[in-house]
Every structure is written in structure tokens, then in C-alpha cells.
Amino acid sequence: MRRTKRFKSVVSASVLALTSVGLAACGGDEGSGSDGGAVTVWLSLDQSVIDGLKKQVDARAAEEGIEIKLEKVDSIDKVIKTRIEAGDPPDIALVPQPGVVASIVELGAALPLDDVLDMDALEASMVPGTLEAGTVDDQLYGLLVSMNVKSLLFYPKKAFEAAGYELPETLDELTALANKIKSDGGTPWCLTIESGDATGWVVTDWFEDLVMRFGGPDVYSQWVTHEVPFDSEVVREAAGYFEEVAFTDGNVQGGRTSIVATNFNQAAQPMFAQGGPECWLLKQGSFFTGAEFLPANVLQNLDAELGVTGFPPAEAGGESPVLGGGDLAVLFSDSDEAATAMQILSETEIGNEAAPVSSFISPHKDFDSSLYPNETTRTIAGVAYDATTFLFDGSDAMPAQVGAGSFWKEMTAWINGDRSLDDALKNIDDSWPSS
Amino acid sequence: MFAKFLTTIVTVLAGIGAALILYWLLNKLAELMPSKYEEKLKPYFYILPAYTAIAIWLLYPAVQTVVYSFKTKVGFPAESWVGTQNYSDLLGSEQFRQTLINTLLWLAVVPVVTVILGLAIATLTDRLKPRAEYLVKTIIFMPMAISMVGAATVWALVYDYRNSGNQVGIQNAVWTSIGGEPVAWLQTSDFKLNSFLLMVMLLWSTIGFGMVLLSAAVKSVPTETLEAARIDGANERQIFFRVIVPQIWPTVITVFITTLIGTMKVFDIVFVMTNGNFNTNVIANEFWLQFFNNNNKGAAAAIVVMLMVAILPIMYYQARSFRKQEAYG
Numbered sequence: 001m002r003r004t005k006r007f008k009s010v011v012s013a014s015v016l017a018l019t020s021v022g023l024a025a026c027g028g029d030e031g032s033g034s035d036g037g038a039v040t041v042w043l044s045l046d047q048s049v050i051d052g053l054k055k056q057v058d059a060r061a062a063e064e065g066i067e068i069k070l071e072k073v074d075s076i077d078k079v080i081k082t083r084i085e086a087g088d089p090p091d092i093a094l095v096p097q098p099g100v101v102a103s104i105v106e107l108g109a110a111l112p113l114d115d116v117l118d119m120d121a122l123e124a125s126m127v128p129g130t131l132e133a134g135t136v137d138d139q140l141y142g143l144l145v146s147m148n149v150k151s152l153l154f155y156p157k158k159a160f161e162a163a164g165y166e167l168p169e170t171l172d173e174l175t176a177l178a179n180k181i182k183s184d185g186g187t188p189w190c191l192t193i194e195s196g197d198a199t200g201w202v203v204t205d206w207f208e209d210l211v212m213r214f215g216g217p218d219v220y221s222q223w224v225t226h227e228v229p230f231d232s233e234v235v236r237e238a239a240g241y242f243e244e245v246a247f248t249d250g251n252v253q254g255g256r257t258s259i260v261a262t263n264f265n266q267a268a269q270p271m272f273a274q275g276g277p278e279c280w281l282l283k284q285g286s287f288f289t290g291a292e293f294l295p296a297n298v299l300q301n302l303d304a305e306l307g308v309t310g311f312p313p314a315e316a317g318g319e320s321p322v323l324g325g326g327d328l329a330v331l332f333s334d335s336d337e338a339a340t341a342m343q344i345l346s347e348t349e350i351g352n353e354a355a356p357v358s359s360f361i362s363p364h365k366d367f368d369s370s371l372y373p374n375e376t377t378r379t380i381a382g383v384a385y386d387a388t389t390f391l392f393d394g395s396d397a398m399p400a401q402v403g404a405g406s407f408w409k410e411m412t413a414w415i416n417g418d419r420s421l422d423d424a425l426k427n428i429d430d431s432w433p434s435s
Numbered sequence: 436m437f438a439k440f441l442t443t444i445v446t447v448l449a450g451i452g453a454a455l456i457l458y459w460l461l462n463k464l465a466e467l468m469p470s471k472y473e474e475k476l477k478p479y480f481y482i483l484p485a486y487t488a489i490a491i492w493l494l495y496p497a498v499q500t501v502v503y504s505f506k507t508k509v510g511f512p513a514e515s516w517v518g519t520q521n522y523s524d525l526l527g528s529e530q531f532r533q534t535l536i537n538t539l540l541w542l543a544v545v546p547v548v549t550v551i552l553g554l555a556i557a558t559l560t561d562r563l564k565p566r567a568e569y570l571v572k573t574i575i576f577m578p579m580a581i582s583m584v585g586a587a588t589v590w591a592l593v594y595d596y597r598n599s600g601n602q603v604g605i606q607n608a609v610w611t612s613i614g615g616e617p618v619a620w621l622q623t624s625d626f627k628l629n630s631f632l633l634m635v636m637l638l639w640s641t642i643g644f645g646m647v648l649l650s651a652a653v654k655s656v657p658t659e660t661l662e663a664a665r666i667d668g669a670n671e672r673q674i675f676f677r678v679i680v681p682q683i684w685p686t687v688i689t690v691f692i693t694t695l696i697g698t699m700k701v702f703d704i705v706f707v708m709t710n711g712n713f714n715t716n717v718i719a720n721e722f723w724l725q726f727f728n729n730n731n732k733g734a735a736a737a738i739v740v741m742l743m744v745a746i747l748p749i750m751y752y753q754a755r756s757f758r759k760q761e762a763y764g
Contacts, residue, residue: 078727081510081730085510103511103730106511106512106513107510107511107512108512196707196710197706197707197710199710199712200712253598253599254598254599255598257596257598257619257622258596258598258619260619260622261596261598261619261622262598399729400728400729400730401725401728401729401730401731404728405724405728405729409711409712412712412713413712413713413714416622416712416713418624418713418714427529427530430528433731
């Protein structure tokens with residue numbers, strides 16, 4: 001009797017222990033850092049882009065006699081750090097934020113690309129400014145593979161032309177155009193910023209575009225690294241312009257509260273309302289031509305319905321910088337196969353299969369523009385290729401507590417009327433990490 | 436697939452085997468002792484693996500967290516000691532103080548309301564016919580089974596705001612139908628309106644929990660005591676406050692403290708609905724932002740330490756009253 005009792009307690013204790021061991025076993029078998037000789041590449045692009053890239057990558061990899069595995073991984077920026085700490089990163093990862101590239105370099109996990117890639121050829125073929133985005137301490141660590149363009153102004157093409165409006169060449173002309181639309185009885189701006197836990201990024205894009213226009217690329221870069229603080233002339237000038245756009249009575253449907261309350265992906269809906277445009281001008285990135293953001297009838301007839309042009313520069317004929325983003329390839333493995341894979345990713349032709357079937361835009365000026373699926377995409381790519389400088393989304397390059405934290409939150413509070421501009425700018429400056 | 440399946444089986448069997456062997460060894464070890472000590476020591480030997488697990492997965496991380504809270508750049512090569520700077524930075528910032536005030540407001544409101552409404556519902560449904568009671572309680576308990584993130588989708592529709600046209604949100608639909616202008620509820624922080632609206636969501640899901648426990652307690656109050664009180668001429672109010680409540684007090688405390696601790700940790704509601712914008716931030720959401728968003732593990736650890744210190748006295752009180760209950764009950 002005593003024996004069975006003891007046996008029972010042994011079994012139940014074992015079951016407890018087994019549960020934890022079993023759980024540990026489940027978590028253990030996922031690692032795929034560098035198995036079987038294949039080069040693992042992480043990306044977080046849209047599936048259609050990945051499918052297109054995969055075709056080209058597979059073809060080139062076969063020629064080089066290596067195997068490249070493209071894996072779609074969401075929130076690479078967070079996962080990659082855990083993997084680095086665990087000593088098990090992929091061979092290459094396409095990271096969407098230069099700030100994250102910098103912190104990977106800080107962790108000592110990234111390999112410099114200057115020796116791996118043909119830098120002279122890249123200098124010649126890439127849009128000016130794109131290489132700087134992936135450069136840390138004068139060495140290239142992140143190579144832009146796919147690009148998006150943010151300095152764009154969308155408008156309802158048919159109604160716009162019917163009303164006889166003209167595309168603005170400067171920021172002042174843009175203000176004049178907005179006022180004209182208003183005096184014609186329209187609401188000029190389509191501006192909505194709500195985006196769940198990322199609410200605020202739309203405003204940061206506005207500020208970036210305005211700061212680089214009022215201050216020029218150098219001041220913009222200093223602002224991104226906080227050599228120029230938020231509480232400064234140039235940022236206040238940008239805020240002033242944004243204030244005029246967003247806070248002027250009648251400029252935005254529903255005013256400030258509505259800007260904060262409405263999801264950013266709804267911005268274009270009133271533009272194509274049944275009874276004519278309920279708002280006329282929308283500043284957004286190239287991704288906005290996607291199916292989630294536009295009404296179906298516009299999407300079917302994109303080139304005829306949706307007008308797009310570059311967000312105007314401060315002065316005509318002067319500096320014309322373009323704001324954008326993209327995915328930067330970072331190399332973790334020092335194997336020859338990984339280096340070859342990196343070289344393949346740096347080729348202009350890498351997007352040949354992706355461009356016709358997806359939203360892919362190549363950062364190479366010598367990319368064959370006829371491959372883009374429609375005129376709209378060609379125009380958008382043209383905006384970037386014609387730019388004097390391509391400047392990477394500054395909030396992505398700022399430390400996360402600012403670029404994805406206080407900058408979003410303080411701007412949101414400012415627009416919602418919870419915070420004065422002075423306090424908001426001061427709070428952002430205060431949140432900048434000290435070292 | 437098959438290989439994975441096989442690995443799992445082998446791991447599970449190895450796990451059981453290893454645990455069996457471990458306990459068998461511990462048992463043998465105990466049996467080696469003189470029999471006087473054997474019986475005394477055996478329980479400790481048996482509980483050893485559990486304590487080891489707690490030490491590894493609870494105590495060690497807790498100590499580690501305290502250590503991190505005095506460091507900066509945790510996880511980076513530049514990791515270094517900063518003394519109490521994480522704490523002073525946090526407490527020195529106006530936003531963090533607002534976050535603390537919000538959290539205190541949650542703590543002041545949610546547990547009390549949960550107990551009061553839970554007890555009210557428990558007492559009132561106790562008077563219904565069994566079928567009706569069952570139905571009412573099931574409906575009130577149901578939100579408890581819905582994840583807070585899922586519930587947030589529902590509540591986002593309740594609080595939805597459109598600047599014009601038909602209101603999709605129920606609250607605005609009602610409000611505009613009685614002549615009001617549409618209100619962006621979650622963006623309105625006057626009198627902490629948006630924080631209170633978020634608390635409603637938590638209450639919606641915790642009241643069912645309070646009700647179930649309190650209802651069981653109310654039912655277990657011996658009828659003799661109620662009858663005795665009635666014979667002595669007590670009215671219903673006196674019976675409730677002087678006879679029922681004292682007898683179910685331990686349950687009231689349990690519900691209160693469980694809800695209190697749950698409220699201290701409230702995160703998902705705030706994260707999903709506002710992410711702390713519009714002055715609705717709470718301490719757990721701030722932790723999330725510091726840890727995952729800002730990559731500032733030092734500050735995140737400091738927040739956790741503060742939360743831990745705040746919870747300790749409550750845990751101590753609960754453990755004490757639980758022991759008292761065991762002793763007398």
C-alpha cells in the first residue's frame with residue numbers, strides 16, 4: 001500500500017516536470033540561422049514583392065551555384081535583436097529602418113559591405129542619398145534593395161482637371177491652390193492620421209518633408225541626429241506650415257479632432273465620393289496606390305482617376321529633396337555564399353520580376369522604367385529618380401523612443417489640442433536619449 | 436513533419452523518464468538517511484524540484500530586473516551602471532507622473548466597483564428563480580470569456596466617432612439622436628472621461644468574475660443565521676449588512692485583491708484602444724513602450740520594480756488574511 005502511494009506521487013510530479021520539458025522542446029526546433037548551406041534572407045515586404053524577388057533571386061542563385069532562401073518575417077526590427085542576442089541571426093535581413101541598422105551595428109552583429117560590393121558601380125546606379133541611409137561610421141552596412149517614396153501629392157485627376165486647377169511648383173503655390181479650392185467651396189486637404197498603436201507617423205512624414213524643404217538636406221540630417229533640436233527655427237517653420245494646412249478652419253473635414261480620430265487608410269475615400277471630391281489634396285507615400293486605400297473603381301482605372309505629383313519644393317528650380325523609405329539589406333554571415341547573395345541583391349536587375357507584379361520600386365536610377373505596371377508607378381519612381389537628394393524617413397532613423405515614440409505621441413497630442421506646440425517640442429527634445 | 440513528431444515523442448518520453456529518475460533518486464537519497472530523518476526530510480526532497488523551478492524562473496528574473504533597473508543601455512555593449520537615474524528620469528517626467536495618476540485612478544475605481552456591482556448582482560440574482568438566475572449570471576459572466584483584445588474590437592465600435600453623417604458608434608448614435616454633436620470619446624480627456632470609458636471595458640469583463648465568487652459565498656451563508664436575525668426582528672438591510680456581509684467578508688477581500696492586482700497590470704485595453712495617447716497611459720503600457728518600443732530596458736525594469744514594490748504589501752496582506760482564514764475556517 002505504501003509503495004503504490006509513493007509511486008502515485010512520483011508519477012504526478014513527473015507529469016509536472018514533463019510539461020515544462022515538453023514546452024521547452026517545442027520552442028527549440030525553429031532555429032534556421034545557417035542550415036544546410038542555403039543563405040537565409042529575412043524580409044518583411046509584401047508577399048507579392050517577395051514572390052517577384054524570389055523568381056529573380058532563384059534564377060541568379062542557380063547561376064552562381066548557391067541556394068538562397070527568402071523568408072517573410074514580420075516585425076524584423078524587434079525579432080532581429082532577440083536573434084542576435086541568442087547568437088542565431090539569419091545570414092541577411094532586410095531591415096526597414098536605418099535606426100535599427102545602426103543599433104545592429106552597435107551590437108556588433110553587422111558586417112561592413114564596402115569590401116563585399118562594388119561601391120563605385122553602386123554610387124553610379126543608386127539614387128543619390130540612398131547609400132548614405134545605410135551608412136554608419138563611414139561604412140556601408142545597409143544596402144537599399146526596395147524603395148518607397150513619401151514626398152507625393154495625390155489628387156482626383158478628373159475633377160482636378162475639370163476645375164482647371166494647376167499643379168503647384170512651390171510650397172507657396174500649394175497654399176494658394178488650397179485657398180483657391182476653399183474659395184470654390186471645396187475642402188482642400190484629405191488628412192487623417194489614426195493608425196492604432198502607431199498613431200502619429202503621418203504627421204512625422206509631414207514634418208520631415210517640410211524640414212528638408214525649409215532647412216535643406218544638411219539641416220535635415222542634423223535634425224535627424226539631434227544636432228538641430230526640435231525646439232528650433234526650422235522645425236517651428238515646418239510646424240507653422242503644417243498648422244496652416246491642418247488647423248485652418250475649413251481646410252480639413254471635421255477639423256483637428258477628426259484628423260486624429262480617422263484612420264489614415266480612409267484618407268482617399270472622400271476624394272472619390274459619389275457627388276464629387278469632398279477633399280482634394282492628399283500627401284502620402286507610394287504605398288497608397290494599393291488596394292486597401294483606394295475605392296475599387298479608382299483602382300481599376302488608376303492612371304485616369306488618380307493624379308500624382310511630387311510634393312513641391314520650397315522654391316522652384318532649387319533643391320528638390322525627396323523623402324522615402326525602404327528595406328536595407330544587412331549582412332550577418334561572413335560566408336562566401338552570403339557575400340554572393342548580397343551581390344545579387346545589389347544588382348539593378350533584382351527587381352525585374354517584382355516590378356511588373358507588385359508595388360516594388362527600384363532604388364537604381366538605371367532600372368528599366370518600362371517594367372513598372374502603370375503610369376502612376378512610373379511617375380512615382382520618376383519623382384525619386386529626378387530628386388536632387390533622397391532622404392530616408394527621419395523618424396525611422398531617430399532613436400526609437402523619439403522616432404516611434406515621443407515624436408508620434410506629442411504631435412498627436414498637439415493636433416488633438418492636449419498640448420501646446422512649445423510643450424510638445426520641448427517634450428520631444430527631453431525624450432532624446434542622453435548618450 | 437514526421438521527424439518533428441518523432442522528436443516530440445522522444446522528448447516527452449525522455450522528459451517523463453528524467454523526472455521519474457530524478458524523483459526516484461531523491462527518494463533513494465532520503466531512504467539512505469536514518470529512518471528518524473527520512474520521514475522528516477522526504478517532503479523537502481519532493482518539493483525541491485518545484486522550488487528550484489521557482490528559483491530559476493521567478494526569483495532569478497526578479498533579481499535580474501532589479502539589477503537592470505540601475506543600468507542603462509541594457510543588452511548593448513555600452514551597458515553601464517547609472518545608479519538611480521532610471522527612477523529619477525521617470526519620476527521627473529510630467530508624462531510619467533500623469534501615467535501614475537491614471538494608474539492610481541484605475542486602482543481606486545475598478546476593484547471597488549467590481550466588488551459593489553458583483554455583490555449587488557449576486558444578491559439580487561439569488562432572489563430569482565433558478566432558471567432565470569442561471570440565465571442572468573451566464574450573460575453577465577460571458578464577457579469574462581472574451582479576450583480583452585477581442586473585446587476592444589467590440590468597444591471600438593461603441594466609442595467610434597465620425598465627424599459627420601451616420602454615426603457607426605452606438606454611443607455617438609445615441610448622443611446625436613438626442614441632439615448632441617458627435618464626440619470623439621476616446622480623445623476627450625476632460626475630467627478623465629476617456630480613462631473612465633476604458634475602465635468601463637475592464638469592469639464589463641471583471642464584474643462577472645466577482646459575481647461568481649460572491650454569489651457562491653452568499654449562497655453558502657447558513658440560513659439559520661438569517662432566520663435567527665429575522666426572528667430577532669432585523670430588517671432586510673440589517674440582515675444584508677450585519678449578517679451576510681461579515682460572513683462573506685473573506686471572499687470580498689479575495690475578489691477585491693484579485694481585481695486590484697489585475698488592474699495594476701492592465702495593459703491590453705489601453706494598448707489597443709489608445710496606446711496611452713490622449714492622457715490615458717497606464718504603468719503597464721508605459722512598461723511595454725519602454726521595453727519593446729524604446730528598447731530602454733533599464734527604464735522598463737525600473738517601472739517593473741516600482742510595480743513590484745507596490746504589489747508586495749497587497750500580496751502580504753492577502754497571504755496573511757488567507758492564513759487567518761485557514762486557521763479559523
